[in-house]
Amino acid sequence: MATSLFSCLYVMLIILTPSNYFHLSSAANTTEYEICRKPFQCGFIKDLSYPFYDGQNRPAYCGYPGFQLDCSKPKPQISVGTSSEKYYLRAVSPSTYAFSVSRADYWDTLCPSILSNTSIDFSLFNYEDVDLNITLYYRCSPTSSKSAMNQFSCTDMDNNTSIGYLMTKNLDPRLNIIPQKTCKAKIFVPAFQSAVLGINITDGASLMAALHNGFGLRWAAENELCSICRGSGGECGYNISTSKFICYCPDYQSYGSKCNGYNQKKMPTIAKIIEIQRKMIMVSLWCIQTNPFNRPTISRVVEMLEGKLESLSCPPIQLLQYPGWSSQTLQL
Ligand SMILES: *[C@@H]1O[C@H](CO)[C@@H](O)[C@H](O)[C@H]1NC(C)=O
Ligand SMILES: *[C@@H]1O[C@H](CO)[C@@H](O)[C@H](O)[C@H]1NC(C)=O
Numbered sequence: 001m002a003t004s005l006f007s008c009l010y011v012m013l014i015i016l017t018p019s020n021y022f023h024l025s026s027a028a029n030t031t032e033y034e035i036c037r038k039p040f041q042c043g044f045i046k047d048l049s050y051p052f053y054d055g056q057n058r059p060a061y062c063g064y065p066g067f068q069l070d071c072s073k074p075k076p077q078i079s080v081g082t083s084s085e086k087y088y089l090r091a092v093s094p095s096t097y098a099f100s101v102s103r104a105d106y107w108d109t110l111c112p113s114i115l116s117n118t119s120i121d122f123s124l125f126n127y128e129d130v131d132l133n134i135t136l137y138y139r140c141s142p143t144s145s146k147s148a149m150n151q152f153s154c155t156d157m158d159n160n161t162s163i164g165y166l167m168t169k170n171l172d173p174r175l176n177i178i179p180q181k182t183c184k185a186k187i188f189v190p191a192f193q194s195a196v197l198g199i200n201i202t203d204g205a206s207l208m209a210a211l212h213n214g215f216g217l218r219w220a221a222e223n224e225l226c227s228i229c230r231g232s233g234g235e236c237g238y239n240i241s242t243s244k245f246i247c248y249c250p251d252y253q254s255y256g257s258k259c260n261g262y263n264q265k266k267m268p269t270i271a272k273i274i275e276i277q278r279k280m281i282m283v284s285l286w287c288i289q290t291n292p293f294n295r296p297t298i299s300r301v302v303e304m305l306e307g308k309l310e311s312l313s314c315p316p317i318q319l320l321q322y323p324g325w326s327s328q329t330l331q332l
């Protein structure tokens with residue numbers, strides 16, 4: 001039953017190897033995981049992450065196609081339409097997969113040079129319930145000589161002036177004109193319902209505020225897979241060669257949806273390190289007992305190291321006075 005001094009210490013060393021306690025990663029490297037984990041800033045919007053990327057500070061493999069931002073101007077831009085219209089990114093709410101955009105061409109005019117509807121790419125985005133349309137009519141024939149409250153005028157590149165009308169759900173049709181057939185173009189621009197309902201037609205600032213605030217969109221960029229990936233400790237991304245979602249993991253591997261077999265092992269706390277040191281001293285004292293019958297068995301060593309510190313008792317103290325102990329140590 002008695003253990004040799006050597007095997008006693010050997011078992012202790014095996015159990016207490018750093019990898020068993022510290023779980024050090026073998027090769028630290030800058031991988032997709034490290035790169036994609038870093039949030040980035042675009043214009044005034046901070047802490048952006050998947051599915052957004054800009055192709056510069058954050059590579060395309062950290063985002064999802066269709067979510068590239070243009071961060072070169074003070075107002076961050078994104079294309080959410082089926083054509084090339086520009087939209088300003090106004091705010092992002094990652095927890096609800098929602099963000100708000102405003103049309104860049106309506107930022108400081110009601111009369112953009114090219115008239116186009118808001119044509120959202122519904123494969124990636126959808127309107128939020130809180131959106132409401134502002135409808136704008138252009139190049140209209142005046143229906144009466146008296147100008148209406150919801151009337152505005154536009155001057156084109158040839159200096160020709162034409163009349164337009166603006167209509168929203170809340171404008172009283174008895175006080176405002178709804179010109180249907182007399183206008184050559186009709187455009188709708190969504191805005192947040194709260195802002196639309198606050199539009200005072202005689203106060204242009206309230207209309208511009210509604211256009212600047214923009215409207216809400218919800219995104220669909222493999223949201224479910226990304227949630228599973230992050231839940232397993234990974235970071236979401238996109239494999240450009242397979243055109244599929246990818247989950248980058250702290251083990252420097254990538255997976256289809258989640259980090260396989262990876263469980264987040266925490267680094268030891270100071271208290272844990274001190275406890276390990278105390279155990280080592282205690283077990284060492286038991287191991288170097290000169291009387292072999294006082295030495296613990298291998299299974300007892302394992303038990304002592306894996307058990308609670310409080311359950312360890314001090315060995316008999318006569319060991320240091322024993323004459324033969326130093327020569328025995330040297331024999332190791
Ligand atoms: C670390 O990254 C570099 C470039 O990204 C790569 O060439 C190298 O093989 C990587 N090393 C390891 C150990 O992964
Ligand atoms: C605005 O109007 C267009 C055309 O009628 C419609 O397709 C779109 O869903 C409307 N947008 C909102 C937010 O109601």
Ligand SMILES: *[C@@H]1O[C@H](CO)[C@@H](O)[C@H](O)[C@H]1NC(C)=O
Nearest residue numbers: 139156157158159160161162
């Ligand atoms: C606009 O102005 C040009 C000349 O500047 C004229 O030829 C044209 O007919 C005008 N268009 C309309 C719709 O009034």
Ligand SMILES: *[C@@H]1O[C@H](CO)[C@@H](O)[C@H](O)[C@H]1NC(C)=O
Nearest residue numbers: 154155156157158159160161
């Ligand atoms: C339009 O009017 C402005 C000033 O009223 C003038 O400077 C400009 O040359 C005009 N443009 C055209 C195309 O007539």
Ligand SMILES: *[C@@H]1O[C@H](CO)[C@@H](O)[C@H](O)[C@H]1NC(C)=O
Nearest residue numbers: 115116117118185186187188
């Ligand atoms: C914009 O959409 C509305 C509703 O679908 C349509 O009636 C209108 O013709 C469109 N306008 C343009 C310029 O395409």
Ligand SMILES: *[C@@H]1O[C@H](CO)[C@@H](O)[C@H](O)[C@H]1NC(C)=O
Nearest residue numbers: 199200201202203204205206
């Ligand atoms: C709308 O704006 C005008 C001018 O700014 C102001 O006199 C009026 O009281 C406002 N109406 C409402 C309902 O706030």
Ligand SMILES: *[C@@H]1O[C@H](CO)[C@@H](O)[C@H](O)[C@H]1NC(C)=O
Nearest residue numbers: 032239240241242246254255
């Ligand atoms: C993307 O997919 C290809 C083909 O399956 C694979 O070889 C490559 O390693 C993947 N990229 C990443 C970053 O995992």
